[in-house]
Amino acid sequence: MKLPLLQKYLKVKGIDLAFLIHPDSNITYFTQMEPSFAFLLIYPQKAEFYLSLLDLPPKLSKIVIKRVKKGWENKLKDGKVKKVAINKETLTLAYLEKLKKIYPKASFEDISFLLKELRSKKTEEEVKKISRACQITDKAFQSTLYQLERQALKTEKEVASFIEKRFRELGAEPAFPTIAAMGSNGAIPHHLTSPQKLRKGFLLLDFGARYKNYCADMSRVVYLGKPGAEEQSNYELLLNVQEQTIAQIKEKIPFSHLTDFAKEQLGRYSSYFIHSLGHGLGIEVHEAPSFSERKNKVQDGHVFTIEPGLYFPQKYGLRIEDTLLYYGKTKVLTKSPKELIAIRPFS
Amino acid sequence: MKLPLLQKYLKVKGIDLAFLIHPDSNITYFTQMEPSFAFLLIYPQKAEFYLSLLDLPPKLSKIVIKRVKKGWENKLKDGKVKKVAINKETLTLAYLEKLKKIYPKASFEDISFLLKELRSKKTEEEVKKISRACQITDKAFQSTLYQLERQALKTEKEVASFIEKRFRELGAEPAFPTIAAMGSNGAIPHHLTSPQKLRKGFLLLDFGARYKNYCADMSRVVYLGKPGAEEQSNYELLLNVQEQTIAQIKEKIPFSHLTDFAKEQLGRYSSYFIHSLGHGLGIEVHEAPSFSERKNKVQDGHVFTIEPGLYFPQKYGLRIEDTLLYYGKTKVLTKSPKELIAIRPFS
Numbered sequence: 001m002k003l004p005l006l007q008k009y010l011k012v013k014g015i016d017l018a019f020l021i022h023p024d025s026n027i028t029y030f031t032q033m034e035p036s037f038a039f040l041l042i043y044p045q046k047a048e049f050y051l052s053l054l055d056l057p058p059k060l061s062k063i064v065i066k067r068v069k070k071g072w073e074n075k076l077k078d079g080k081v082k083k084v085a086i087n088k089e090t091l092t093l094a095y096l097e098k099l100k101k102i103y104p105k106a107s108f109e110d111i112s113f114l115l116k117e118l119r120s121k122k123t124e125e126e127v128k129k130i131s132r133a134c135q136i137t138d139k140a141f142q143s144t145l146y147q148l149e150r151q152a153l154k155t156e157k158e159v160a161s162f163i164e165k166r167f168r169e170l171g172a173e174p175a176f177p178t179i180a181a182m183g184s185n186g187a188i189p190h191h192l193t194s195p196q197k198l199r200k201g202f203l204l205l206d207f208g209a210r211y212k213n214y215c216a217d218m219s220r221v222v223y224l225g226k227p228g229a230e231e232q233s234n235y236e237l238l239l240n241v242q243e244q245t246i247a248q249i250k251e252k253i254p255f256s257h258l259t260d261f262a263k264e265q266l267g268r269y270s271s272y273f274i275h276s277l278g279h280g281l282g283i284e285v286h287e288a289p290s291f292s293e294r295k296n297k298v299q300d301g302h303v304f305t306i307e308p309g310l311y312f313p314q315k316y317g318l319r320i321e322d323t324l325l326y327y328g329k330t331k332v333l334t335k336s337p338k339e340l341i342a343i344r345p346f347s
Numbered sequence: 348m349k350l351p352l353l354q355k356y357l358k359v360k361g362i363d364l365a366f367l368i369h370p371d372s373n374i375t376y377f378t379q380m381e382p383s384f385a386f387l388l389i390y391p392q393k394a395e396f397y398l399s400l401l402d403l404p405p406k407l408s409k410i411v412i413k414r415v416k417k418g419w420e421n422k423l424k425d426g427k428v429k430k431v432a433i434n435k436e437t438l439t440l441a442y443l444e445k446l447k448k449i450y451p452k453a454s455f456e457d458i459s460f461l462l463k464e465l466r467s468k469k470t471e472e473e474v475k476k477i478s479r480a481c482q483i484t485d486k487a488f489q490s491t492l493y494q495l496e497r498q499a500l501k502t503e504k505e506v507a508s509f510i511e512k513r514f515r516e517l518g519a520e521p522a523f524p525t526i527a528a529m530g531s532n533g534a535i536p537h538h539l540t541s542p543q544k545l546r547k548g549f550l551l552l553d554f555g556a557r558y559k560n561y562c563a564d565m566s567r568v569v570y571l572g573k574p575g576a577e578e579q580s581n582y583e584l585l586l587n588v589q590e591q592t593i594a595q596i597k598e599k600i601p602f603s604h605l606t607d608f609a610k611e612q613l614g615r616y617s618s619y620f621i622h623s624l625g626h627g628l629g630i631e632v633h634e635a636p637s638f639s640e641r642k643n644k645v646q647d648g649h650v651f652t653i654e655p656g657l658y659f660p661q662k663y664g665l666r667i668e669d670t671l672l673y674y675g676k677t678k679v680l681t682k683s684p685k686e687l688i689a690i691r692p693f694s
Contacts, residue, residue, distance in 0.1 A: 036537050053621050054536040088440035093433070094459070096440060112441070161515055168508055189401040190383050274400050 002118055003030060003047060003062055009114055010085060011044040018042040018085035018111060021095055025284050026087060026115050028213055033058040037068060042085075076102050085111040116288035120280055121301035126214060127325055130282065130303055133172060133216035134323050134333040136209040140166035141220060141336045144205070148222065148343050153198065156180040160193040163207050172209035175216060175285050179206040186221075186317030189275055189309060200225035202235075202316045208285065208323070215285045217305050218334040219321035223342045234269075234310060235318055235340045241265040241308050242320045242338070245277070249306075249330045253298050255291040262308050269310055278305040281323065302326045303333075349465055350377060350394060350409055356461055357432060358391040365389040365432035365458060368442055372631050373434060373462050375560055380405040384415060389432075423449050432458040463635035467627055468648035473561060474672055477629065477650055480519060480563035481670050481680040483556040487513035488567060488683045491552070495569065495690050500545065503527040507540040510554050519556035522563060522632050526553035533568075533664030536622055536656060547572035549582075549663045555632065555670070562632045564652050565681040566668035570689045581616075581657060582665055582687045588612040588655050589667045589685070592624070596653075596677045600645050602638040609655050616657055625652040628670065649673045650680075 010018060020026050021039040028034050030047075037052040040063075047063040050072065057065045069075075081103040086096070088110040099108065122130065140163050144153075153159045160178035167174055181191040186204035203224055208217040221235065245262045259277040263270040280289045282303060289296040289304060307321030320338060325331045357365060367373050368386040375381050377394075384399040387410075394410040397419065404412045416422075428450040433443070435457040446455065469477065487510050491500075500506045507525035514521055528538035533551035550571055555564040568582065592609045606624040610617040627636045628650060636643040636651060654668030667685060672678045 052537070056535045056538065086440070088444070091440050093435035093438050093440070093443060093457070097435070110440070157515065161512070165508070165512075168504065188403045190399070191403065 002123070003042065005118060006042055006111075006114065007044050007047075009111070010042065013083075013085075013109070015083045015085045015109060016043070016081045016106070019099060020087060021091065024087055024090040025287070026090075026119070028283050029115075029119060031058055031060060031063065032213060034213070039068075073098060073102055078103055079105055081106045083107055083109060085109050087112045087115055119282060120288040121299065122282060122303050122325070123301075126282060127301075127303070127327075129212045129214035130216065130323070130325070131333050133175070133209045133211040133214050134218070134335075136167060136170045136172045136211060137207065137216040137218050137323075137334060138336045139170060140207070140209065141205070141218070145222070145341065145343075148198075148203075148224070155198060156182055156185070156193045156196045159198070159203070159205070160207075163205070167209045170209070172211040175208040175210035179204070181205075181317060183316055184314050186319075187311045187313050187315060189311060189317065189319070191317075198224055202227075202231065202318065204317050204319060206319065206321065213283055215281050215283070216323050216334060217281055217285055217307075217321060218323060218336065219307055219309075219319040220336055220338070221318050221320065221340070223340055225344075226342055227340065231316075232340065234312075237266070237269065238308060238310050238318050239320055239338055239340075242306060242322075245308065246306050246322070246324065246330060246332065249298055249324070249326060251298060251300070251326070251328075254294065255289060255296050255298065255304075256294050258306070259291060266308070266310075272310040272312060273308055274311055275309060278307050278321075280304045298326050300327050349470070350389065352465060353389055353458075353461065354391050354394075356458070357389065360430075360432075360456070362430045362432045362456060363390070363428045363453070366446060367434060368438065371434055371437040372634070373437075373466070375630050376462075376466060378405055378407060378410065379560060381560070386415075420445060420449055425450055426452055428453045430454055430456060432456050434459045434462055466629060467635040468646065469629060469650050469672070470648075473629060474648075474650070474674075476559045476561035477563065477670070477672070478680050480522070480556045480558040480561050481565070481682075483514060483517040483519045483558060484554065484563040484565050484670075484681060485683045486517060487554070487556065488552070488565070492569070492688065492690075495545075495550075495571070502545060503529055503532070503540045503543045506545070506550070506552070507554075510552070514556045517556070519558040522555040522557035526551070526566075528552075528664060530663055531661050533666075534658045534660050534662060536658060536664065536666070538664075545571055549574075549578065549665065551664050551666060553666065553668065560630055562628050562630070563670050563681060564628055564632055564654075564668060565670060565683065566654055566656075566666040567683055567685070568665050568667065568687070570687055572691075573689055574687065578663075579687065581659075584613070584616065585655060585657050585665050586667055586685055586687075589653060589669075592655065593653050593669070593671065593677060593679065596645055596671070596673060598645060598647070598673070598675075601641065602636060602643050602645065602651075603641050605645075605653070606638060613655065613657075619657040619659060620655055621658055622656060625654050625668075627651045645673050647674050 041048045049063045050066045050068045084106045089112045159180040164174045180193045181204040182196045183201035185191045204221050206219040276291050279286045309319035311317045322334045388395045396410045397413045397415045431453045436459045506527040511521045527540045528551040529543045530548035532538045553566040626633045656666035658664045669681045
């Protein structure tokens, strides 16, 4: 259903072909594989996938597989092509030069908005894969809690490695490098997991599995030891805001309204919330819909995160993040518990 | 030393500034970090690194760190800038549009060749990091052989996971997803490591550590069981060609001559050799010098791989790959044994 929609657009607009070239996650979207090098030519009536000789060709029903051979630029050369669709968000200037040589008479038309639109509306099959990725993420978290309880993990690195090992055991990969941030390290939202020893305080975990090319993304915070009153209340404020924001989601609500709502609820704490409320995800861990484009609204088939955070420099960071699907109603796909879990032995 | 060379070039060419924007591995080259989002402005006399608020700023001596804030495009806007250097191999059309708005009167000049030239000549510090990455890769291979001997690894996935776990234990990360390819899977050079059980036959391993942002790359083949005469002789042919090709390396020899030499030595087997003889590496696992550009010649400071391979469809694949440094003479940085190791228990 994805390819025909794009092909229909090309036909209507009188575009000869769309030329997508690696690296571009849309190639994975249409072919379900991550090639070392490849390009995809989509014509109104057919599609050709030129793949490096180094890769095993995927099984595709509506796309003919060809091999990239030396001098492919010359072999493709076509003076009759008048209009070529490209993705301006991934096409580099160097490749545009190449395309201009292959299609010397063509004009180039951006279809990045259309690709984003297609990508953002997940099919049932895509939702199944993302749901499975979320389930694996939940399972890995559950196992991690168990390991933390029995004090089997001693450092941030060990926690992250354990999570990623569980992903692999469950048939997935990490969708992105796992973040495990102890105490003040958590105040850097993208902290690089380090050999830092676990100790009393908040441990922030941001992780997600990638299953059959589709991502999950979840953040949870646990407390090693017994939290103080202020720590507990800051956590509860954030959790409350996250849950209330999720409750606001409805069809056609602009993502920017959700952001405004979350900030309003955070009140004077909103200055400690220094990133976006969320992001679409699917093949990429960040993809359309973007929360920062004001025109974007919640629509059926959207999969995205809601992840408010509070970052207290030199003290600690909190982030509670779920992956959600909207289809008629909101469905939270990551189901791990969110009440603050205190892991006793570190008191 | 890297920044001043680029700055000198800008000065000589009357270029106002170079604008590098994420994703571009040159940002890691100059800042020694991998940001979530960032751009680097290099002027003839100064440099500014605009970093996302989500990342911990690196410690840099000659680059001022600033933070990316909302509306950065408008704040940077400068009608006086006349010439902006860009990297056409990474700059997308979407970002070029943005740059044209920021610098409405500027012309844009590609410096990708200069960046590649800088990157390809490794400094002593870079060589140290790559050497350490190679040492870690060797150690991981040694441990893997031990695990294979005692039959502790049962599938391709288990082999790859073990290698990557060793990398992490040794303070590194995988430079790329580890390839473990059993038997006929090895005939696909970029085989995706699978749950395939280990059994009698060639097991091809392609792996490398990344240490402090610098990569190693090595391939070895072991035999599980006792190889047949033809298997043994094909392996020896390849090993012989790999070692003889390495012996041909000298200053100013074109990489294409090394390729021609290897193919000549492979004789009638050269049709089974379906990829490049090697590639430069450093911050990226594939970077300059490229073996396919005929003008490229071996020069002091070059770090690259030599990796002939033979791929017999549906049968097996062989690849022997080392990471080398040329500096006055050839130094092989990966030192794992290359004679065919037969692992007995699988006979």
